[in-house]
Amino acid sequence: MTAISSQPSAPAAESAVALPRGRRRTELLMLAFAVGVVVFAYANVGFGLNGKLPSGLVEYGIAFAAIIAVAHLAVRRFAPWADPLMLPLAALLNGLGIVMIYRLQESGRGGNPGNQISTISSSTTTAQVLYSAVGVAAFVLVLVFIRDAKVLQRYTYTLGAVGLILLAIPAMLPDSMSEVPGTGAKIQIAVGGFSVQPEQFGELALAVFFAGYLVTKRDVLSLAGRRFLGIDLPRARDLGPVLIAWAASLLVLVFESDIGTSALFFGLFVAMIYIATQRTSWLLIGVLLFVFGAYVASKLFSHVGVRFDVWLHPWAGDNPTHNAYQTVQGLEGLGFGGIFGTGLGHGQPFWTPLVQSDFIMTAFGEELGLTGLMAILLIFGLLVQRGLRAAVAARDPFAKLLAGGLAFAIALQVFIIVGGVTNLIPLTGITTPFLSQGGSSLIASWALVGLLMRISDTARRPAPQPIQDEGMTQVVRAG
Amino acid sequence: MNRALFRLSLAVLAMFVLLLINVNYVQAFQANSLANRPGNARTFDEQFQYQRGSIIAAGAGGPKTIAESLPTKASTTGNTIYQRHYPDGAIYAPITGYDSIYGATGVESAYNKDLEGTASGLAVHNLISLLTGKAKQGATVNLTISPKAQQAAYQGLLDTGHQGGVVAINPSTGAILAMASDPSYDPNLLTTFDGTQLNKVDKRLLTDPSQPLLNRAINQTYPPGSSFKIITGSAGFSTGKVAGPQATISAPQPLRLPNGNFLNNDGDETCFGGNPQVIQAFALSCNTAFANIGIKVGGPTLRSYANKFGWNDANLTIPMQVSPSVIPNITDKSFTAMSSIGQFDDQVTPLQEAMDAAAIANHGTLMKPYLLQSIQAPDLTTIDSTTPSVLSQAVTSQVASEMQQMMVQVTQSTFGTAYQTAGPPAVGTSLVIAGKTGTAENTVSGAGLDDAVFTCFAPASNPQIAVGVIVKGGGFGAAAAAPIAVKVIEAYLGVH
Numbered sequence: 001m002t003a004i005s006s007q008p009s010a011p012a013a014e015s016a017v018a019l020p021r022g023r024r025r026t027e028l029l030m031l032a033f034a035v036g037v038v039v040f041a042y043a044n045v046g047f048g049l050n051g052k053l054p055s056g057l058v059e060y061g062i063a064f065a066a067i068i069a070v071a072h073l074a075v076r077r078f079a080p081w082a083d084p085l086m087l088p089l090a091a092l093l094n095g096l097g098i099v100m101i102y103r104l105q106e107s108g109r110g111g112n113p114g115n116q117i118s119t120i121s122s123s124t125t126t127a128q129v130l131y132s133a134v135g136v137a138a139f140v141l142v143l144v145f146i147r148d149a150k151v152l153q154r155y156t157y158t159l160g161a162v163g164l165i166l167l168a169i170p171a172m173l174p175d176s177m178s179e180v181p182g183t184g185a186k187i188q189i190a191v192g193g194f195s196v197q198p199e200q201f202g203e204l205a206l207a208v209f210f211a212g213y214l215v216t217k218r219d220v221l222s223l224a225g226r227r228f229l230g231i232d233l234p235r236a237r238d239l240g241p242v243l244i245a246w247a248a249s250l251l252v253l254v255f256e257s258d259i260g261t262s263a264l265f266f267g268l269f270v271a272m273i274y275i276a277t278q279r280t281s282w283l284l285i286g287v288l289l290f291v292f293g294a295y296v297a298s299k300l301f302s303h304v305g306v307r308f309d310v311w312l313h314p315w316a317g318d319n320p321t322h323n324a325y326q327t328v329q330g331l332e333g334l335g336f337g338g339i340f341g342t343g344l345g346h347g348q349p350f351w352t353p354l355v356q357s358d359f360i361m362t363a364f365g366e367e368l369g370l371t372g373l374m375a376i377l378l379i380f381g382l383l384v385q386r387g388l389r390a391a392v393a394a395r396d397p398f399a400k401l402l403a404g405g406l407a408f409a410i411a412l413q414v415f416i417i418v419g420g421v422t423n424l425i426p427l428t429g430i431t432t433p434f435l436s437q438g439g440s441s442l443i444a445s446w447a448l449v450g451l452l453m454r455i456s457d458t459a460r461r462p463a464p465q466p467i468q469d470e471g472m473t474q475v476v477r478a479g
Numbered sequence: 480m481n482r483a484l485f486r487l488s489l490a491v492l493a494m495f496v497l498l499l500i501n502v503n504y505v506q507a508f509q510a511n512s513l514a515n516r517p518g519n520a521r522t523f524d525e526q527f528q529y530q531r532g533s534i535i536a537a538g539a540g541g542p543k544t545i546a547e548s549l550p551t552k553a554s555t556t557g558n559t560i561y562q563r564h565y566p567d568g569a570i571y572a573p574i575t576g577y578d579s580i581y582g583a584t585g586v587e588s589a590y591n592k593d594l595e596g597t598a599s600g601l602a603v604h605n606l607i608s609l610l611t612g613k614a615k616q617g618a619t620v621n622l623t624i625s626p627k628a629q630q631a632a633y634q635g636l637l638d639t640g641h642q643g644g645v646v647a648i649n650p651s652t653g654a655i656l657a658m659a660s661d662p663s664y665d666p667n668l669l670t671t672f673d674g675t676q677l678n679k680v681d682k683r684l685l686t687d688p689s690q691p692l693l694n695r696a697i698n699q700t701y702p703p704g705s706s707f708k709i710i711t712g713s714a715g716f717s718t719g720k721v722a723g724p725q726a727t728i729s730a731p732q733p734l735r736l737p738n739g740n741f742l743n744n745d746g747d748e749t750c751f752g753g754n755p756q757v758i759q760a761f762a763l764s765c766n767t768a769f770a771n772i773g774i775k776v777g778g779p780t781l782r783s784y785a786n787k788f789g790w791n792d793a794n795l796t797i798p799m800q801v802s803p804s805v806i807p808n809i810t811d812k813s814f815t816a817m818s819s820i821g822q823f824d825d826q827v828t829p830l831q832e833a834m835d836a837a838a839i840a841n842h843g844t845l846m847k848p849y850l851l852q853s854i855q856a857p858d859l860t861t862i863d864s865t866t867p868s869v870l871s872q873a874v875t876s877q878v879a880s881e882m883q884q885m886m887v888q889v890t891q892s893t894f895g896t897a898y899q900t901a902g903p904p905a906v907g908t909s910l911v912i913a914g915k916t917g918t919a920e921n922t923v924s925g926a927g928l929d930d931a932v933f934t935c936f937a938p939a940s941n942p943q944i945a946v947g948v949i950v951k952g953g954g955f956g957a958a959a960a961a962p963i964a965v966k967v968i969e970a971y972l973g974v975h
Contacts, residue, residue, distance in 0.1 A: 271487060274483055274487065275480050275483045275484055275487060276480065276483075277483075278480065278482055278483040315516070320516075320518060321518070328516075329520070331505060331509075331513060332513050332514075332516065332519050332520070332521055332522075333521065334502070334505045334506050334510075334513075335505065335506065335509055335510040335511075335512075335513030335514055336510075336513075336514065336519075336521040336522065337506060338506055338507070338510045339506060339507055339510075347521075348520065348521045351520045351521065365502065365505075365506060369506065370502060370503060370506035370507055373502050373506070374499055374502065374503075377495060377498055377499060377502070378495075380495075381491075381492075381495045384491055384495075385488070385491075388484060388487070388488050388491070391484050392481055392484050392485075397480065400480055400484075401480065404480070404483075404484050404487065407491075408487060408491065411491040411494055411495070412494075414495075414498070415494040415495075415497075415498060418498050418502075419497070419498060419501070422498070422501050422502055422505055423501075423505075424497060424498065424501040
């Protein structure tokens with residue numbers, strides 16, 4: 001980065017990357033398409049379950065379209081140059097999540113075939129729509145108050161402390177307040193009937209902290225120490241930060257029994273240190289530390305060891321009916337869906353415990369089939385790609401690092417949870433961004449997309465016209 | 480930093496590619512094996528969401544439905560599923576078998592693909608159903624079983640209070656008209672969707688000492704006793720060692736065997752002064768006469784004639800696998816003598832007894848026994864049916880006619896062993912049954928209770944049914960087995 005920005009011609013070249021139009025009309029068209037898909041899917045659930053249009057089609061449809069319209073108007077007003085695809089992608093995921101949660105809520109209700117899912121109540125869908133509204137509000141607030149991502153750099157250490165506190169709170173609360181029922185994971189603050197998972201917001205705060213910290217320290221961290229097997233190892237004294245992050249993530253694992261979040265934080269940190277320094281050695285050190293930590297944890301803590309056993313031998317002994325029950329139900333659901341799926345409302349996703357949160361992708365796989373599941377994975381892939389594109393386009397190193405980290409966080413989270421429920425990797429319970437039931441994850445995901453769109457808007461905003469007229473000279477893209 | 484971002488993008492791409500490959504693996508390649516996993520709750524209902532075809536007893540007195548699928552609601556999903564039901568289950572259990580969530584037996588297993596509608600012959604029909612939106616449905620399997628004959632056979636066995644098996648076949652086609660086994664079981668107990676309950680019932684039936692799941696008609700063998708004299712006589716006439724029914728044969732009491740042992744007639748009685756005609760010896764069932772014929776024919780030759788009647792055939796299916804009836808390969812004259820009167824190591828199923836009589840009745844031609852009359856697709860088109868086929872030419876029609884004369888004398892001659900129970904005193908003079916009794920010493924049953932055997936066909940002049948009956952520990956063949964055969968014949972022919 002230093003090398004590029006030191007060249008005087010760079011700003012002009014970067015500005016040429018941004019398209020001269022805001023492309024808000026494209027966004028509107030894509031949003032209309034997304035809302036259409038969601039309303040169609042919702043109607044489909046009604047036909048699948050009861051053979052008729054579902055009640056609330058108009059109300060839910062209008063509510064969802066209105067929420068999305070607010071987001072679009074806010075983008076037009078506050079981030080007119082932002083990427084036109086991110087909002088439609090996020091809206092489509094959010095909407096599909098609501099549809100699937102409605103479908104699961106209707107299982108076993110009102111004479112419908114299917115078992116009722118105990119953790120879902122009749123107001124779950126309404127709640128999820130409300131969370132969507134709050135999520136979009138968070139998105140709008142990010143766009144309104146953060147006019148340039150650079151301002152966040154000022155709060156690097158403040159946000160770092162906030163992130164750590166958010167992460168640590170559940171560990172200090174009694175189990176009754178912090179444990180998610182049935183999972184053993186201590187990741188929430190539950191008061192009355194209301195619960196928040198602070199780690200979802202901690203993730204955002206820590207990403208900002210990592211970006212701010214690494215931007216200032218990256219020159220030092222890039223310094224080469226010894227050379228080993230053709231790789232420049234960092235100096236031993238610079239290992240401090242990565243070791244601290246590693247230890248913190250292990251503490252999360254031990255005290256909150258939350259392997260997924262622990263892996264997510266550590267992976268995010270390693271990816272960001274790699275972006276900042278471009279040193280492959282950091283990636284290697286990170287991966288080695290993680291593998292070592294996971295191995296030791298699997299030996300020391302039975303609940304981690306069980307995850308490995310379930311991953312490697314889901315069908316062995318009494319695993320299918322005990323420890324691996326959830327995984328096996330998820331896999332059998334995916335198999336049941338096959339290539340084209342059973343159709344919405346025609347599958348039996350209710351067999352899978354926590355199908356509305358961690359395992360929601362298996363419900364999509366079951367009812368929309370391999371085709372639908374791949375389509376959703378590609379939507380996530382596109383969202384990540386647009387985020388990385390924003391990072392590449394960003395001129396400010398802090399914004400660039402933050403965008404890269406946030407985009408990678410989405411990818412890693414999807415990989416951990418989808419890989420887990422499809423038994424590609426050991427299962428670790430984290431939410432699926434935008435899809436899973438629950439407000440914290442949804443609101444944090446919307447805020448994250450808000451940040452990415454803010455960085456994209458800054459990057460794509462045309463530079464002020466240079467005073468000197470360059471005539472018809474074509475600017476060569478520096479891409 | 481852009482270079483690192485570019486490389487990180489490649490890593491992200493790799494992560495998504497891995498996820499995509501894995502979901503393809505699970506949903507496209509593993510889907511089948513996942514569906515077939517035991518305990519898969521999702522595919523459980525699916526197996527039962529289509530109406531399985533019925534099994535019909537379509538012979539005389541029919542058609543009668545003996546297995547059908549009735550709609551019910553799944554307790555877990557509320558879906559409409561079909562549960563198997565067997566009207567008169569115990570009577571027809573040896574034929575239908577059962578179809579449970581863990582597997583099937585009998586006709587349910589043999590024609591499973593047709594019944595569940597996945598047989599290749601149903602492909603076009605299924606395609607049309609798919610296009611017209613009709614629910615998939617299994618084909619109907621029509622059996623040759625005559626409800627009248629089956630009912631009589633099972634009731635007859637029940638009345639004896641002993642275990643046993645009965646098979647009736649149409650001599651000219653091989654169509655099986657009845658196949659009963661006692662004790663039987665109620666297959667309706669095995670159609671529950673509750674795996675725990677099913678395990679309990681299954682275990683109880685498997686450990687029951689009376690072996691209710693055993694189909695005694697085709698899968699249990701007993702010593703044939705004197706009924707084997709049909710084979711010995713046929714071999715004697717066919718080889719020319721015995722000139723004909725009127726030829727005389729030496730029948731001493733007792734017969735001294737080459738190994739020094741003595742072979743006795745029943746009750747140690749003399750047989751027409753020790754020099755009877757073959758037909759007299761047959762009617763009175765003289766052991767020493769037929770032991771002599773057996774010795775004249777020789778063990779290996781005797782066995783080869785038994786094989787022509789279907790003995791020692793381990794590959795016979797109807798379509799259920801039939802246990803082979805056994806004549807051991809012996810050259811020793813003493814043992815041959817015992818084997819030729821159905822003792823020693825001879826073993827026979829009720830089905831084989833019926834086949835022996837059927838071959839004689841059908842001019843010496845043994846037809847392959849079969850259960851399947853036809854299979855009908857749900858649109859009533861016939862997609863499969865059995866064409867009767869010849870299993871073997873057991874004897875010439877000349878020999879068969881000589882054997883028929885002898886078998887008639889068993890019931891019609893006043894000194895015939897079955898005169899009282901299958902002759903005029905029992906059935907009158909209008910119906911002539913041709914048969915042969917057997918009273919087999921059975922070391923297994925002990926307590927002096929012999930196995931009662933009777934094999935016959937009727938009417939003698941125009942055979943329409945051949946019956947084989949074995950009652951374990953029933954005593955005299957004429958007393959315990961013949962009355963059952965008479966009941967089956969009368970029920971089937973509609974006399975009395």
